Amino acid sequence: MTTAAEQATGPTGEATIGLATEGLAKSFGGVRAVDGASVGFHHGKVNALIGPNGSGKTTFFNCVTGMIRPDAGRVTYAGRDISGKPPHRIARAGIGRSFQLCRIFPRMTVLENILAAVRPPSPMLLLAPSRHHGDIERARSLLARVGIEHLEDVEARDLSYGQQKLLELAGVLMADPETIMLDEPAGGVNPALIDRIAGLVRSLNAEGRTFIVVEHNMDLVMSLSDHVVVFDRGRPIAEGPPSVVQHDPRVLEAYLGV
Known part of the structure; x- marks a missing residue:
């Protein structure tokens, strides 16, 4: 059986992109919630999507999973265009998700x-x-x-x-599902259950499932993730391993205004 680590790398050892967006955009009135977002998530890995409140993370999830229709851009999964498909078609493609509430x-x-x-x-x-x-x-x-x-x-x-x-x-x-998108799995949860959820994510990932996790608990993000994408004002501003992203000046500016 192919391991998750083997599935997640191409012939050159580089990460394989599973879910990707190109120029994804969604506005509500005059508010640009997702602003031309182009990003790829690593297949077979635990990916985190983080950013300040209002940075467009949940709207991005909703556009990808068919809960709302994007105004522009493409969503691809395993090389197939799934842009604007209804949720049941997205689920059949191999993507499952949870919700913030x-x-x-x-x-x-x-x-x-x-x-x-x-x-x-x-x-x-x-x-x-x-x-x-x-x-x-x-x-x-x-x-x-x-x-x-x-x-x-x-x-x-x-x-x-x-x-x-x-x-x-x-x-x-x-x-x-092959890929699971979790929207704030640790929100409002006690520490013991957070540890249980983290353990489940690790064991399911070891079995070959890809994760994309929106989360505000930075301790959980940094300990759980292989790859982190940071959003600000509706688009990615940084990405990479947790150890690199947490020291990126662009990320510090987005979160702290420094």
């Missing part, structure tokens, strides 16, 4: 929420073992993977926020 069905159980990733959100359809036994077994294995299998019959609204984050991640994994 968890998107779950609060009155459905944990198990029903996971099954909703591949079945319509109807309890009668979700829990029909004769038709979907394989899906149910896979859902339970993913709940075990993220450490909340004991909560499968609990309604999602009764979970802690950190547990909801784990549930959302398990739902993303249910579709078996």
